[in-house]
Amino acid sequence: MGRRGQIDPEASQSVAMVRDALKGRGMRQQELAERTGLSKDHVSRILLGKVAFPRGRDTLHAMAQALGLDPLQFPEYRHQLQVLPESTRRLTSHLKAHGVTQHEWIRRIVPQYSEGHLQLILRGGSPFPKEPRTIELFAQAAEADPFLFSEYLPLADWKDRLLAAAELALDPTDTGVFKHLLGKIERVMAHRDAAEEDFGERLLKRFLARSFDSVGLPPDPELDDQLTYLPPISQYQPEVRAMLRALHAAGLRVADLAERAGVDADTLFAVANGQMKLKDGPLRTAVFRTLGIGAADVAKEG
Numbered sequence: 001m002g003r004r005g006q007i008d009p010e011a012s013q014s015v016a017m018v019r020d021a022l023k024g025r026g027m028r029q030q031e032l033a034e035r036t037g038l039s040k041d042h043v044s045r046i047l048l049g050k051v052a053f054p055r056g057r058d059t060l061h062a063m064a065q066a067l068g069l070d071p072l073q074f075p076e077y078r079h080q081l082q083v084l085p086e087s088t089r090r091l092t093s094h095l096k097a098h099g100v101t102q103h104e105w106i107r108r109i110v111p112q113y114s115e116g117h118l119q120l121i122l123r124g125g126s127p128f129p130k131e132p133r134t135i136e137l138f139a140q141a142a143e144a145d146p147f148l149f150s151e152y153l154p155l156a157d158w159k160d161r162l163l164a165a166a167e168l169a170l171d172p173t174d175t176g177v178f179k180h181l182l183g184k185i186e187r188v189m190a191h192r193d194a195a196e197e198d199f200g201e202r203l204l205k206r207f208l209a210r211s212f213d214s215v216g217l218p219p220d221p222e223l224d225d226q227l228t229y230l231p232p233i234s235q236y237q238p239e240v241r242a243m244l245r246a247l248h249a250a251g252l253r254v255a256d257l258a259e260r261a262g263v264d265a266d267t268l269f270a271v272a273n274g275q276m277k278l279k280d281g282p283l284r285t286a287v288f289r290t291l292g293i294g295a296a297d298v299a300k301e302g
Contacts, residue, residue, distance in 0.1 A: 013235070014053045014074050015046065021067035035066035055079075057123040070101040075235055078275050087128040087149040088121060090266065093275060094144050097200060099226055108141035159186065201253045203227070204272055208248040231274040238301035239278045240271055245301070246291040247272075261286040 022032065029047070033040040036059060045051045054060055055076045064071035071077040072092065084092070095105055106118045113134070120126040129135060130151045139146040146152045159182060166178045206223040211233040233241060247257060254272050258265035263286050270276040271283075278284050287293070 012049070014076060015049060017069065017073060018063065018067065019047060021069055025068065027067070032063070032066055036062045057125075061119060061123055065103070068103075070103065072096055072102070075231065078231065079277065084124040085128050086266070087151055088124055089270060089275070090148055091128075091138065091142060091144075092122065093270060093273060094142055094148060096230075096273070096275075097203065097226065098143055099228075100142060105141050109137060112137060200269065201255065203230075204254060204269075205248075207233075208244055212245055212248050236274060237277050238298050239284065240274075241301040242293050242297045243278060243287055243291060244272060246293055246297070250291065257287065257290060261290040263287065 018032075021027075022029070029043045030040050032038075033043045036043070038046075038054075038059070042051065046053060053074075053076055054063065057071075057077065060074050060077045061071050063069075064074065064077070092102070095102060102122055106115055106122075109118060117126060121128060128149065128151055129138070132146070132152060135149055135152045136146050139148065139152075162182060163179065166175050170178060203223055203226055206217075206220060207227055207230050209217055210227070233244070236244065247254070252260075254268050255265050258268045261268075263283050267276065267283065268287070271278050278287070
């Protein structure tokens, strides 16, 4: 709750989504209460803004599932992502960027993997798997490269293992051919990784142009269809809005900013995509110093 009984803007957004979803599905508050484990009275008080909107991942996930929503649509759920394991955060970020809902990702995997365990992984209640075949299954369902996840055997390790096997099983001529082909595969995968990163950068650049430029932009279906999975610029923390505005004005990529500021690029992408807050600390200090952001710039965004 905000001052003078006002509902906080993020809670208002979430309450509105729940009300619209209830109306669209013809669902009564009693049914939502039963599906989420909340009392009907508590659900009613949430929708009237008399109590705070839920922030627990389990409750938000159950509410989204009951209403046919992606839990990432709730700002409260996105704020919880900062405590997820790195690979789980990378997975949710990739799903969001490529327009694949968590429900669809789970559907593609079940019954090879239990739905309950998949939901537990997405909520951070269970560690990200380390078994290569499971990671490959997760990656395929997410339309991602398994090397996106640090638990997957690094490409260099695969290469060393394959070369050792080739030297044992093949004659010298065939081993030379095999090494050449393996090198080509390695270069192709490096280009794929670069292309994936470029798409994320292009998507963010499009989002910032639409958010901060007054001149209308020509349509770009490839990118515009994906922008719906980013929160509106008004929903970002003022500090992050100041960072994004300065990033856009400087014409920098997130990767460029991360390199200049000496910070982790994946974490910075999570901040830029609305998945993490920019808290007081080394990350914020380094970013603000690199972009020349001061207290006055943040105040303007507030």
